[in-house]
Amino acid sequence: xxxxxxxxxxxxxxxxxxxxxxxxxxxxxxxxxxxxxxxxxxxxxxxxxxxxxxxxxxxxxxxxxxxxxxxxxxxxxxxxxxxxxxxxxxxxxxxxxxxxxxxxxxxxxxxxxxxxxxxxxxxxxxxxxxxxxxxxxxxxxxxxxxxxxxxxxxxxxxxxxxxxxxxxxxxxxxxxxxxxxxxxxxxxxxxxxxxxxxxxxxxxxxxxxxxxxxxxxxxxxxxxxxxxxxxxx
Numbered sequence: 674x675x676x677x678x679x680x681x682x683x684x685x686x687x688x689x690x691x692x693x694x695x696x697x698x699x700x701x702x703x704x705x706x707x708x709x710x711x712x713x714x715x716x717x718x719x720x721x722x723x724x725x726x727x728x729x730x731x732x733x734x735x736x737x738x739x740x741x742x743x744x745x746x747x748x749x750x751x752x753x754x755x756x757x758x759x760x761x762x763x764x765x766x767x768x769x770x771x772x773x774x775x776x777x778x779x780x781x782x783x784x785x786x787x788x789x790x791x792x793x794x795x796x797x798x799x800x801x802x803x804x805x806x807x808x809x810x811x812x813x814x815x816x817x818x819x820x821x822x823x824x825x826x827x828x829x830x831x832x833x834x835x836x837x838x839x840x841x842x843x844x845x846x847x848x849x850x851x852x853x854x855x856x857x858x859x860x861x862x863x864x865x866x867x868x869x870x871x872x873x874x875x876x877x878x879x880x881x882x883x884x885x886x887x888x889x890x891x892x893x894x895x896x897x898x899x900x901x902x903x904x905x906x
Contacts (some may be wrong), residue, residue: 723762
């Protein structure tokens with residue numbers, strides 16, 4: 674069973690300043706985050722906002738899932754995957770944090786940020802996906818690289834494949850700054866992606882169906898695979 678299926682939605686522990694961890698060490702750190710037991714949170718894709726009193730950090734943890742792909746040869750971590758589902762509720766918290774962090778009060782600029790963010794999450798489901806790998810050649814989620822297949826699955830046997838995967842480079846410092854609130858660090862081994870999935874599956878019906886109780890992000894390739902689940906209300 675992939676590590677991410679044991680428990681998810683926790684607040685990852687922050688590495689003390691000045692210390693660095695290899696991918697194997699990071700995998701151990703993720704495991705330590707689950708010690709003591711915890712239950713995956715139930716989330717609602719229809720909710721427009723987080724529960725009252727929820728901080729941005731709590732919202733980020735609530736909508737984020739962590740997984741890793743282990744090398745079958747070296748038994749070390751080949752790829753770390755951290756995904757944040759950009760639900761309506763999370764996007765509202767994200768935009769609020771955006772405006773607060775950069776002290777945006779001008780109505781025109783606020784409207785521009787809100788419109789820009791809304792466009793990125795229209796017509797389907799979108800995620801921020803952070804990946805970390807020592808081998809740069811494997812740290813590429815784009816379909817044309819041929820390294821990984823990225824898809825969303827539900828508990829009814831339906832699947833949609835990502836229709837857009839965009840690399841968020843160092844020029845997108847806003848996303849890095851806001852997502853680093855979860856304790857994730859950005860270095861030469863780390864890449865950040867904006868991943869979008871279509872609103873309908875190949876059968877023409879909406880994905881996910883209202884009756885779905887779980888959706889999972891699957892990253893699969895020659896080195897292995899991992900699934901990161903969200904349990905739905």
